[in-house]
Amino acid sequence: MEKGSECCSTQLIDGDGAFNAAGLENFIKEVKLGECGLSYAVVSIMGPQSSGKSTLLNHLFGTNFREMDAFKGRSQTTKGIWLARCAGIEPCTLVMDLEGTDGRERGEDDTAFEKQSALFALAVSDIVLINMWCHDIGREQAANKPLLKTVFQVMMRLFSPRKTTLMFVIRDKTRTPLENLEPVLREDVQKIWDSVPKPEAHKETPLSEFFNAANLRQRFFHSIAPGGLAGDRRGVVPASGFSFSAQQIWKVIKENKDLDLPAHKVMVATVRCEEIAHEKFSSFVANEEWCLLEEAVQAGPVAGFGQKLSSIMGTCLSG
Secondary structure (H helix, E strand, O other): OEEOOOOEEEEEEOOOOOEOHHHHHHHHHHHOHHHOOOOEEEEEEEOEOOOOHHHHHHHHHOOOOOOOOHHHOOOOOOOOEEEEEOOOOOOEEEEEEEOOEOOOOOOOOOOHHHHHHHHHHHHHOOEEEEEEEHHHOOOOOOOHHHHHHHHHHHHOOOOOOOOEEEEEEEEOOOOOOHHHHHHHHHHHHHHHHHHOOOOHHHOOOOHHHOEEEOOOOOOOOOOOOOOOOOOOOOOOOOHHHHHHHHHHHHHHHHOOOOOOHHHHHHHHHHHHHHHHHHHHHHHHHOOHHHHHHHHHHHHOOOOOHHHHHHHHHHHHHHO
């Protein structure tokens, strides 16, 4: 795990698809994520290799992701998926830096990890940044189109998806005014959505049911507030269950099973409830009043036992 002045990061999933469970647990303790409850947001970025994703994140969020050294040539810098806590942004915001798509290191035929990481990002993120070149807008063979098709196709696999905010980041903007670029980009995105094969249940589902269109002027501060970038908070996993949830989602994706989020949420809730029950029971058996009461019972009947026991249990359960 790497640390900066205000931020620390860890490799969540390596280039071979191995989940770094120990690293994530250490990261969660370091940033005190477990104390956040539902007051946290997850942002991820995807886009072509060497398009400046890590650099953008470092400038936006004060993170310390490794950046490409252009003087040494254009090559893969980010391998797998890296996770960091943003510096100076409330609520607690986690950002995931995904390995770039269309890299020569994996080749044109090895796209399995691209699809798996895209699905993972969509399943756990509130906001997904799509990094793309300005000159690709309006082009039929644009570098971002295979990526967007992947994003939309994997979204169809989610049984009951959260509405994810897609924010398009236009790199190396030309002199064409933004107000002229935006409608072309929206039209391109709509065409890709229309062309993606959909299951029967979503034949007529509009793009807006799955994705929010982000206003480029919106801020990441207070992103989970109503009307914020991550305003749709349906089915958010409490921060204390983020590690378990992320591991299970990745396991399901790696095993090429359909991602059934409602069942997954029930599983996460069950595990967390068991953890809470264990914590409360441990608190009860260690309670000084209970220890004295238990000792007194060994000698014979205790007056007001039920009332005393109820009082001790109330104290332990409310703590």
